[in-house]
Every structure is written in structure tokens, then in C-alpha cells.
Amino acid sequence: MKKNYNVEFWNFVCHFGEHKLLDFYSELVHPAFTNGLTRDYGENCWFFHNVELLTCNFDGNELPFVYGRIIKDTVLRRTQYFSEGELKEDEKGIQSSPSSIFILSLIDHRLFFVKEQSDSPTMENFKSTITKFIKDIRTKLIDDEYRAAKEIYDYNGGSNGKLHRTTKKNLGVRFPEPNIEIIAQSSDAGIDEFVRGMKSIDQLQLEVITPNNESDCNGFFEAIRKKDKQVGVKKSTHTYRKKDGVLAHDNISDISKEANKDENVQITLKGKDIHNDKLIGTNDSFKLVKRIDEIEEIPTLFTKSVYESFMELIKDGIIRGPKISDMDKVKEKLSNILKIIR
Template structure:
């Protein structure tokens, strides 16, 4: 029986003074619901399909979320195939293919749950690139539309000023780590030569670890666009210390971490957040996008209840904004019970 991988990540979309919830209505929602937008790369195209907004009611709490399919269209090419009686046979063929994933993004806590719906589904890194491209393209459309509308009028504005008023958001989809996987990964090293932590400006979230919290405060104080903390030793860093350091740095998925070193054979090895991310597996995918979303929500809830994922406390202001977004766009309300079997839509 096939098993489908589910990944968990933190979605950070922000400019200097606005974050995901602020950018959602003017930029993110239009970008995700414009079915004409396709990001191309070689013979492949990546796009969002069937994007829906949901208000999820669970355990006397309410969450606003969006769910959609992330599709990669591509062409599979073959030059030949093998036949036992005739050996290799030349037979060029081209076949259209469209592997897909389904994601659920919870606006209240900016956590993203990602289901590999088919074999060869596009990875999380491709979703990050596509979201960045979609939002950038939509921002450019907004700027051009405003510039065109105001150009013949007395209140016309320069294109440069409009670009300054509508900066391009940074988009980061950072996998949430698993401490057990961090430990297993570090054990692969005979010598750890360096550990690098690149702090990403988060959404509304307070750093639990005081060291990284202070580093972020300094980052904000001096208006740093990028802060990287590097630990190195030619003699090799402590394995146990590295495990604790990586766990602290990556726990809230607000930093990109990388480790380099050598294994027992002296071969260089390295890894980043994706090497030790939390994954679960489901054998049966429900029918219908909303039912899949309910299933993914419960996968997330089960992990927060068991504490592999630390759920940030609800921020009242963000909850209020999320509720307003759902009401304005008339999002569907779905109720999830503890024993919900996620039937079809």
C-alpha cells in the first residue's frame, strides 16, 4: 500500500513593516486565486489550483486557513525501452504528467502542512519559489494598475514611489525540525567543522531561546537585513553541543541552519533544515480538497498535542484579522471532531 508523506513548515511572508496576515488580502490571496499565473522552468510549469478559504472549528477554537493543490506540469521523455526477446528497442515517446501536492496554511499561526498527493510531487522548496514568484508578479500588477489609473490625473505618482510603497515581500517556507532526526543526522558526522544559522525575520512570534531572541533584537535595532551566526572549529565542534544548538536554533522554524563536516571515511557531508524535518505518513487520502484539508489539520493537531511541534499561542489581533478576512470572502466553515473520519466534500 502506498504511503503519502506529510511535511510541516513555518510560512514567513513579510516586508520590513508588514507580515503575512497584513499582506494576505491585498497581495497573497489575489496571487493564489489567479488561475492564469504559471511559473515556468524548462519544460515544467508550477501553479496553484482550487484555492479555498476555510474557517475550521475544533475543540471550541476557530482557525482560518487556506487549502489548495500545488501542481507541476511536465513532460516525461523516453528514448527506448527493454524487451526480453529483442533487447533495447528505440521508441521515443513524450508523455504529459502532472504530479501534485495539497497544502493547508493556517493563518492564525502561519503553519503549513504539505501532503505529497502523488509520486514525484513537487517538493516544499518548489512551493516556496512558486509562492515568491506569484506574489512578486501580483505586486507588480498592482503597481502597474495603480500607475496606469493615476497617470492621466492630477494626483499622478511616480513608478519609483509606487514601488517604494509596495515593496516585494520575502517568502520563506522553513521545515519544522524533529529533535530525534537532528540527533540521528549529527551522528553521521565524524567531525563537525561548522554550523551556520541564518535568522529569518519572523511573523508575530517571540523567540523561546533567549540567545536567538537577543540576536533578533539586535537585528531589529540596527536594521539588519540578514543576520548569520557561524560556529567553527578546525578540531571539530562538540556533537552533543551541536545537537542542542541546532534544536534551539531551528525549533520554531524561523531560521535556516546548515551543518558541514566529514564522515568516518573523511568524505565531506552537509545538511540543512530539510534533512531533519518532521514527517508523518498517511496511507489513504480522503476524497475532495476540503476533506483532505481536515485530515491535514488533524495531522498537525496530533503532533502539537504530542509536542513534537510547539504551537505558538494565539495572538488576538491576528485572530481578529483572520476572522475579518474569512467573513469578507465568505469562506466555508467546517467543523472537525476528534473522531472525524474526513469524509468527502
């Protein structure tokens, strides 16, 4: 059995128009995880497996998590092999189904990801899959609501009756499309190390994203989000480019670390390495990982262990951790979700 796995730390940001993840969790998000949907591309197929909504006790509080696996079902093919000093043609295929474990904390939307094999599904695979599934569930929900409303409308006299006719456009407003961003959580040390490896920095780009239920930790990003809200966008991009020289390493490192502490900003660094080759760094380039020896088979125990590791990183000051702005409302929504689903 494989030993030594890496736990990756991410921030799962999901909006439905002006609504947030928990507002449509029961109707759209949970079914996307549990309804047995598949995403196909060629001989590859991605799907979620054994997903459950569970709770773990931390200091007397029952916190809810979504635990499960994303599986990539594929076929590994060969056309030849080398034996007895020569190449031999031999076409064969074998099914392969590598997997990754994901744990989504619903109270703070932190996402923990563990690849179980070298060719396991990536976070990019996870994002594409959950986005497609939520959109599929949304389309089906709108179609079902439309058919039900049409039956009632027709039963009550149709255009000659008194009821207002429901349209799919109206339902599309009622159930907005999902907008999902998944941001790697990084440490100051990881950013410093990457910046030190750059011979020159040509550009720093910050994509400021509206968070789920978190308060801003920096007045600069708070001001940006207020402007974004005024013009009706969920994210905006701000770019710093070199002029008459290069961007200073220390200054760029400081700005990047401030953006990292916000935990809702996508960072992109562009420049050159010591060999003058193009170098691009993102949150994923300096993401924080924690080594674990093994994976606990019982989901609740493994979830509790991973989240305790996350809280230790916050306690040690390695990451800032979430600052929930409306905790009472969040807890109320979570209580309703648990009543509906469990």
C-alpha cells in the same frame, strides 16, 4: 489507489518590508494562489489548482486555512526502448502532471505539504512558484494603481493642477516586495540521529529569521533579532567553526535543538561521515514527517485531520508549536480577510 502518504511540517514566513503576511494577504497573497498564473521553465510548468480559503472548527474557534494543490505539468520523453533482446529507437512523449497538496494555516503560518506521487512538486518548487506569483501580482497592482492615479492627475490639470503626482517608486514603497522563507519543522530525535551519523563536525551555521507574529522562545535569539531590527535586516547568519580540532557532538546537538525549538532558524551542519565524505545537513535533512494512510477527498475534513495531527505533536512535546505574540490583532486581520474574500 496509492496508500501511505507523508505529511511534511513547515513554517511559512512572509514579509513585505515591515509588514507581514496577513497585512497584504487580500491584495497580494490570495490572488497569487487563485488567479491562474503559471511558472514556466522549458517543458515544465507549475501552477496552483483548486485553491480555496476554508475554515475548520477547533474547540469552538473557526480557524482559516488555504487549501489547494501545486501541479507540475511536464512531458516525459523516451528515445528508445528494449524489446526482444535489442534496443529499438522510438521517440515518444507523454504528458505527466504530478501534484502535491498544501495547507497553509493563516493563524500561525504553519504549512503542511503532502506529495501525492514519487515525482510530485517539492517544497522548493512551491516556494519558487508562490514567490514569483506574488511578485507578478504586485507588479500588476502597481501598474494598475499608477494608471488610475495618472488618469486622475491628468484630469485635474496635470502639472498645472493641485494634485501630487503618484510615481511607481512611491507605489513600490506602498506595496513592498515579498521576502519568503519556508523552514522545515524538525524534532529533537531527528537532529540527534543526524549528528550521531557525523564522524566530525566542521561548522554549524544558524540563519536567524524574523518571524511573522510569534514571540521568541529563547533569549539568545531574541537578542539577535533585536540587533537585526536595529540595523534593518530580516535575517542574520551566525557561524560556529572548529578550531584546533572539531566541534563537540553533544554541544552542537544541544545548540541545534534550541534553534529548532525556535522554529524560525535555518540550521546548516557541515562535516564528514564515517567514510570521511563531505556531509551537509539542513532543516530539510531532519525534517519531521507523519505517515497517513490516505487522503480525504473533502478539503475541510482532510485539513482538520492534518491540523489535529499537528496539535498532537505539540501536545506530545515533539515540536514546540507557535506562540503568537499579538493574537487579538491577528484575529482582527483574519476576520477582515474572511469578510473580503468569502
